[in-house]
Amino acid sequence: KVICEIVKDCLTDAMKGVVTAVYDSVIKKNKTKMLQENPSPDREALNALLLSYERRGSGMGFQIAAVHAIPCVLWIALKYHTSAEWGVMKAISLGGDTDTIASMVG
Structure with a gap:
């Protein structure tokens, strides 16, 4: 619920945008595995909410706009501070x- x-x-x-980026880079890719290992109403609610959120923009799917770049960079850098290579790979997988x-992450 938190x-x-x-x-x-x-x-x-x-x-x-940051929440969406986190969702796409962490939760969405491992959703099936995580739900099988540890089903959670919070994860299901977050998934439903984020899938219903439509971002304005190019209409080409998930994109990171300039205004979203710095929060995403900070989140990735803090999350993967022990492995710059892993952080860069996660940044590349965001799209946009x-x-x-x-x-910036590297």
């Missing part, structure tokens, strides 16, 4: 302006 409350409190597109984001 995760759902945090998502509800996101007032800006930038913060929703991946070369800029990955270079």
Whole structure:
């Protein structure tokens, strides 16, 4: 429930972008495995909420806009501070302006 409350409190597109980036890079790729290992109503609620959130933009799917780049870079750098290589790989997997984001993470 804590995760759902945090998502509800996101007032800006930038913060929703960070949550979406986190979701895409961490949860979405491992959703099936994680739900099988540890089913959680919070994960299911977060998944439903993030899938229903439509981002304005190019219409080409998930993209990281410049305003979202710095929060994403900071999150990746803090999450993967022990492995720059892993952090860069996660930055590349976000989509959008991946070369800029990955270079800032590296």
